[in-house]
Amino acid sequence: MPIYEFKCNQCKANFEQLCRHDWHGTVSCPACGGKDLARTLSAFCSPGTGGGKNCAGCAGGNCASCK
Ligand SMILES: [Zn+2]
Structure with missing residues (x-):
């Protein structure tokens, strides 16, 4: 599953x-x-890799909608 990792700027979680x-x-x-x-x-799901083609988990099968 494509996953983004975030850091909260408020509590640093x-x-x-x-x-x-x-x-x-x-x-x-x-x-x-x-x-x-x-x-x-x-x-x-890194933007800039393969034009988003290797993000099979995103809606529509590309990263265009999840950047
Ligand atoms: Zn937080």
């Missing part, structure tokens, strides 16, 4: 978020509910 087409702008920190997040890693 790290957490992972599954790569979904509808996460953008809706992800909040599970620890404090904050929305000031920094994406620290996209292990399976």
Whole structure:
């Protein structure tokens, strides 16, 4: 499963978020509910790799909708 890793800028918690087409702008920190997040890693869904073709878990089969 494509997963993004986020770091909360409010409480410094790290957490992972599954790569979904509808996460953008809706992800909040599970620890404090904050929305000031920094994406620290996209292990399976890195923009710039293969033009997004290797992100099989994203909606539509590419990364265009989940960057
Ligand atoms: Zn937080």
